[in-house]
Amino acid sequence: MSDLRDLYQELILDHTKRPRNFGRLENANCRADGHNPLCGDKLTVFLEVENDVVKDVRFQGSGCAISTASASMMTEGIKGKTRAETEALFERFHQMLTGPQGIELEENDQLGKLVVFSGVKEFPVRVKCATLAWHTLNAALKHEVEPASTE
């Protein structure tokens, strides 16, 4: 069962059970809906962006442990970051999960706590669960009207 613990790390389970920044954001000036048609996960990401900086972020929705924890930890990871920093973070997160060789983690890697999701790489069908919130965030930043989808 060691593989399972790689996926369901304590930190992930903690965020699943007690998601941070959960709920509507009244002052949001960007928002987007995300949907994973494979498993029915749905979430909404609310952003308050000021001078190109993510001043506040919250999310709402229902999903599996991985998608909920990923959304929760994403909100913690991007608060206070610029748009460009946020995009770079998503790029690195995505690379960690989908790159052919993954990534070499650096000391004080910009991913920070998000490295707990590195185990998801071994579960290809679950990668979309981990990236749903990020795709939705991307859509919100770009003011896309169509719901973000993992497909």
Added chain:
Amino acid sequence: MKGLSEVRAPETLRTVASLDVARIREDFPILKQQVNGRPLVYLDNAATSQKPRQVIEAISRFYSEDYSNIHRGVHTLSQRSTQAYEAVRTKVQRFIHASEDRGIIFVRGTTEGNNLVAFGYLRPRLQAGDEILISGMEHHSNIVPWQMLCEEKNARLRVIPINEDGEVILDEYEKLLNSRTRLVAVTYVSNALGTINPVRRMVELAHRQQIPILIDGAQAIPHLAVDVQALDCDFYTFSGHKLYGPTGIGVLYGKPSLLESMSPFQGGGDMIASVTFEKTTYNKIPHKFEAGTPHIAGVIGLGAAIDYVQAIGIEKINAYEEELLAYATREISRVPGVRILGNAKEKASVLSFTLEGVHPHDVGTILDQQGIAIRAGHHCAQPVMDRFQVPATARASFAFYNTKEEVDALVNGVRTVMEVFS
């Protein structure tokens, strides 16, 4: 031609009172493997079932020895292939107790069968304001084709509600039938809940008002003895791959008089009697609905699958699976936090459940790590999920090759899930 798609069933299967499951499992090569370091426990049979070597070998033998195109060549191989193909039509006719083999149309699967009825039968007959009646537990394949038609024709799709146990409410059904209803389309067995619907009664009620009825038999065919004449349904659809046969082949049964009144669904070769640039005369049924070169090897495989199932006996299969489902239901109910969806009095082989505080997707991953294959998701039945206000369920579905030991593995697996999330 004798022997081409015949299955030489193990003799013991004919004589033992209950199923010799150990012997049966020997017939399924795929079951003898380890997944993630554990023996495979395959409990996703409602999605698709595994194939016995008798089916695999029949297809291989057909391609190795008899294969050619059908209905056209004068040469020997073409004659052999044609005979084998048409022999399976008769086999299907007997298997579902149809009156004539020309009421058996080979299609790609249940979905194509439902669509053929939607577009070949109902579309020319449907007017604005007309109604199509389905149940609240349909698979998307028995919702979307009707919805498409309703949109096109400005007709109305109406839905028979289901109760808390996952059974259709017959009184409501009766009230919904009316002079505008042009077709009833209802599943025999629910893929998401396992409910066996009282289809005989539903046919009777529809016919009282001269309304034709289609039975979606995808989930029923591997578990229940089907007699389309006793049911008196107008159409019956099923897929080969859920009946231990190959993918890409299925059957639409229709009453011959209805099929004759229908226009072809697709034009092409084999479905014609004669073609000029001015006019084409269509072939007779069933060929009118089988345009182009069909899935010949798929048909041969389906025939072998029917032989296999009949050699064991569908009643025996049904009795064994019923016992297995009852055992699984009892054992899984003992795990704290388990909620079973679908508690109909009549059920077949499907155990749909949720675990408190755990998303079904995570249940699926953790069970897979223990070699246990179940389905997690909405099972192409989103309205059922909405009805029970869950985003998804975990679903274990059983076949006659499953054992009580495998049920125990499932229950232990579910306990492990609860431990991970405790």
